[in-house]
Amino acid sequence: MEDPQWDAADFSGMAERLYRYSELLASGASREQVRRLAETSRLYRLSRSIYGRSPAQRLHLPAIFRRLPDTAVVGFYTGAQLHGFGDVRNRDVHVIVPAGENVPHIRGVVAHEAVVPVGDPVFLGGVPCAPAARCAVDLARLLRRMDAMPLLDLCLRVGACQPEDLRSEVARHERLRGVCQARQLIPLADPRAECRQESQLRLVLIDGGLPPPEPQIWVSDRDGVPLYRLDLGYRLRRVGVEYDGISHLDRTRLRHDRARMNWLAANGWQMRHFTDLDLYHRPAHIITTLTPLLRP
Template sequence: MAEPLYRYKELLAAGLSREQVRRLTDMSRLHRLSRSVYAPSADQIRSLPAIFRRLPAGAVVGFHTGAQLHGFGDARSPDVHVIVPAGESVPRIRGVVTHEAVLPVRDPVLLAGVPCAPAARCAVDLARSLRRMDALPLLDLCLRVGACRSEELRVEVVRHDRLRGVCQARDLVPRADPRAECRQESQLRLVLMDGGLPTPEPQIWVPDSNGIPLYRLDLGYRRHRVGVEYDGLSHLDRVRLRRDRARTNWLAANGWQMRHFTDEDLYRRPTHIIRTLIPLLGP
């Protein structure tokens, strides 16, 4: 069977934003054959039309696979996730996880040739079911790529009232922020909030004496002039290290107290992060 092709205008008409198309291409979920022609390049996506021939009417792509199609599939899964109407008989298909629709899916959209739950529905379903540290990065990314708006998430989470995991989703949706630029930054922000510290501001620009933005901080507290950053493997590069040292020295000379944390701090000793910052933020 020939691989389906999609023109760029068709992807936009199907509900994807320009940022989502770019991100899907960067994630190798779409392959650009020419300037305006794309094809799904993941076996999982190519298999969707065939899978749907075996599913009951009303089935839609959702959860992890739905988020992937909408361009914010940060929570990867080797399986295809579909939502099926309650009470329907569903054949057992290898590599397919079915979720019975306790809550009906409203207004599905056509993506990759199959019906898909709206982005807000996929995001809230995942925010209910993922680990807390995985759920907030996904919500942040959903907003960042423009898959939906904050208001749509808030409306959707109300619809999930009394469903399993809704308390977590209800807590995290208002905390979602499109300014977060990576998974670890979102997780670090959550550690700070869960530790009882004020909500930090993502992506703070610090200007020079002429008011021109000079350095950008991952997270920070303007009033206290405290910056908080996650240092991944890229910070070990020699050239990057030199730039980081010059940047840190300039910020310190201009009244900013910077604190840097690693994967060891984030995933194994989050209380160390809180104890480090409490003295800097004061009452």
């Protein structure tokens, strides 16, 4: 027979708390009572053996962490998302644990053994998370160059960390897989990049042997009033480089672009536009198009 006193327990204050199944049983609840509370939405099963008062997604990570070792911290893709620069989506929850730590198998959780200690974690979303620079460097080591560059740019753009933080962190990863790539890309990271394709186009130019372009160049009229902003460019050569995505197919945008292009051409700017076909399937075409315009 159910204990009505426990079933009517005051759950105020539990909204931000999580309970293991064993803790609920230890408090005096029976298995049947826990089941009924879950059926009537007074408790929610958030993860295996973890319950809480709210089904909110933000409780998902804390629920998982109740099942992980105390040494675990969020990192990699999940850490980048919590820090605000999760440019590469990944549905799994990625955590970092010390080498040799025993981690239970949890569906959807990927545990990375840390060769390099994480250092002091920061608390985001109710869970301990590796510092932003650590998440960025770990991903810069493992992702493709074309994916790593936008992530590093975005990390700086949102202010998750500073360039010196990235330089200091990558120095700690000596001899780890992919560290050479991370060391090459970190000096190129630029917070002025405004989209993924812009970052990738900039990398194509640099990898193709061209000088690093300046992101987000403002072009002014004769009175010094800024009129137009270019994705990338070489100010001294008056060469502009832009990525045209699907938004440029809009009729209103097309009219604006035509007026803009005519003004830039009349004022000595040589503009070159590229699409996803160029960026992802024929990057050599981009280099051969721009090289003659940038020769000394």
